[in-house]
Amino acid sequence: MTSIDAAELPVVVIGAGPIGLAAAAHLVERGLNPLVFEAGAAAGAAVRDWSHVRLFSTWDEVIDPAAEKLLAANGWQRPDGATYPTGGDWVESYLKPLADALGDRVRLGTTVTGVSRAGRDRVVDADRDEQPFTVHAVAADGSELRLLARAVVDASGTWAKPxxxxxxxxxxxxxxxxxxxxxxxxxxxxxxxxxxxxxxxxxxxxxxxxxxxxxxxxxxxxxxxxxxxxxxxxxxxxxxxxxxxxxxxxxxxxxxxxxxxxxxxxxxxxxxxxxxxxxxxxxxxxxxxxxxxxxxxxxxxxxxxxxxxxGFRPDLSFLDELRLDLDARLQAPVELAPLIDPNVHSCGTVYPHGAKELSHGEKNVYLVGMKSYGRAPTFLAMTGYEQVRSIAAALAGDHEAAERVELTLPETGVxxxxxxxxxxxxxxxxxxxxxxxxxxxxxxxxxxxxxxx
Missing domain, CATH: 3.50.50.60 (FAD/NAD(P)-binding domain)
Structure with missing residues (x-):
């Protein structure tokens, strides 16, 4: 396994929702190769379930900058930034076109069932960080898939576990x-x-x-x-x-x-x-x-x-063979948990964060988006977009950009x-x-x- 050039392997992104698709757009912008696995039959499957509900945020606040660049290159027309989309609007006018722009990098109807290190279960230390990830999935027709990845970005959200x-x-x-x-x-x-x-x-x-x-x-x-x-x-x-x-x-x-x-x-x-x-x-x-x-x-x-x-909870079952550093209360990354504790913070008082706060002892695996917040309800899409911008920079080796803060959040109530x-x-x-x-x-x-x- 150690002879495999990690640079030739894809970055597997789990979930084709707003944050997963933004992650893919940032990875493409950085010259990396994302492969997005989405369990649903269409991009934004979870958002489609609440298509009748209107967002708190305006269009200006729910469009990722890297995604917008990718969409603009495909002739996309940006919605009025001052208006408030419903979940259905978000899907039809942004998420679906973005998934289409990413093309065959997005595989629909594909459920990730497990992630581990190639040839290493959770217990084995030897050369662990040098091994690529192995990702197991099941396609819509029931066939099983197994592939290697240089990194894993889990943007699968929490919608499936109310x-x-x-x-x-x-x-x-x-x-x-x-x-x-x-x-x-x-x-x-x-x-x-x-x-x-x-x-x-x-x-x-x-x-x-x-x-x-x-x-x-x-x-x-x-x-x-x-x-x-x-x-x-x-x-x-x-x-x-x-x-x-x-x-x-x-x-x-x-x-x-x-x-x-x-x-x-x-x-x-x-x-x-x-x-x-x-x-x-x-x-x-x-x-x-x-x-x-x-x-x-x-x-x-x-x-x-x-x-x-x-509220909702993260599904961590398919990550059980990875060594994740999670807070015992919130089930969020330990470095992030104090920044998002709902007993202390609202959405607007959460300090913008990225690859550093989302890292684990298991190198190059990240929980992002709503899933990164575990049980905390203080998540905003803008925060997720900043997360994946930083992570894409880190995976590309641009550590200065990964550590830079490029987001100012509005002050909000709890x-x-x-x-x-x-x-x-x-x-x-x-x-x-x-x-x-x-x-x-x-x-x-x-x-x-x-x-x-």
Whole structure:
């Protein structure tokens, strides 16, 4: 193996989402050979799943500079930089054209099943860094692939592993048994079947981040035209001044507007909220409704559906033969973890970082994009683009460029999980014990508003 010239091998990029495709564009710009493996049938497969949701960021903030150069060479027309795309817009007007421009460097329908060092499992030290990586994958037709790579950039994201409803980080008792009644995505209420699922029903929305806000506002709008539609907002923490994010101080105005919309929704009567409620069990009732039971025994009123929006987690299973240096709490690279800790940082207070902070003891393997943040929700696309710019420079041997910071982030409010774990609600009665406190959520129109994702 040591006789193989690493320069002749590709850099394998896992995932053809926004950050994976940007990584490929930067590698091409540096004269390196990327090979992108995408498990989905099309580029941006995860983004397609939330195509109905509008981004917090404008077009100017979600187009990577190296990708734009590659697209411009193919006659691409740049969208209006000041407008806010939906996920669908992002795919059709940017990600799909970018994948097309990269051509056969992108292999769709190909799932990476394992990455290791050639001839070396996780235990073996001998000449480890001198061996290329071996990447195993399965194609859409079921055939198995194995190839060598000089480096691996994992941009596979966290979309495939949503967090469970259980307040202890595990699935609540009964959560799997009632899976057909529990969704883990913001519903697309434009779809007639999805709309019918929630219209006239009582739905519990579990979570305290922007996705939960978006779901609550969408259900509130549905309630305006579908009598009987109600929401129950289940928060693990109390309501504090930071619950709704940065508001008017958020330099990502769309996200600030979403938080303000959720705050303005209080007291109109379309939803109740329970705070300090950590779900332990989901029980079925005789009338086919569900009841959520907290760890302290508190019970909610019956609901028809549950939408769980408690964040996402990285899938590290196919990287198990690599020696990754990950923070025990966040499952993010150890050098990056203190910079993104959601107990301390918002998106805008995360210092821009690159190859140095994303490196592991296993040389030339990088987790990037949302996956690099592990369980932290403070990621922005701009941050991911800076990550892969730095990594491409490092792999090309331009260490000065790799260490240079080329990004200034906007100041923002806390992205999610704000407040101390047992912080009491600012409203009376917000203890995690005893009867749940109730708030009210009003109907808010979504049409034409940038509501975030």
């Amino acid at each position: 967090g469970p409803a259980g307040g202890n980080g595990l699935h609540a008792v009964g959560e799997r048994a009632h899976a057909q009644r529990i969704a883990y995505r913001v519903p697309d209420l434009r779809d007639p079947e999805t709309r019918a699922r929630y219209a006239g029903k009582r739905t519990a929305v579990v979570g305290s981040g922007a996705s939960a806000f978006t779901a609550l506002v969408a259900l509130a709008e549905l309630a305006a035209s579908e009598p009987g539609t109600r929401a129950l907002w289940v928060l693990r923490r109390g309501v504090t001044s930071a619950t709704y994010g940065g508001g008017s101080s958020d330099q990502l105005p769309a996200r600030g507007a979403l938080g303000l919309a959720a705050k303005a929704a209080v007291d109109a009567g379309h939803a109740d909220a329970v705070t300090g409620f950590r779900i332990a069990e989901i029980e079925a009732n005789a009338d086919s409704t569900l009841t959520l039971v907290a760890e302290d025994g508190t019970r909610t009123e019956p609901v028809d559906e549950v939408i769980t929006l408690t 992205c999610g999980g704000s407040g101390l774990f047992d912080a009491p609600a600012e409203e009376e009665g917000g203890s995690c014990c005893g009867a749940p406190e109730t708030l009210q959520i009003e109907t808010i129109g979504l049409a034409g508003r940038p509501v975030g994702s």
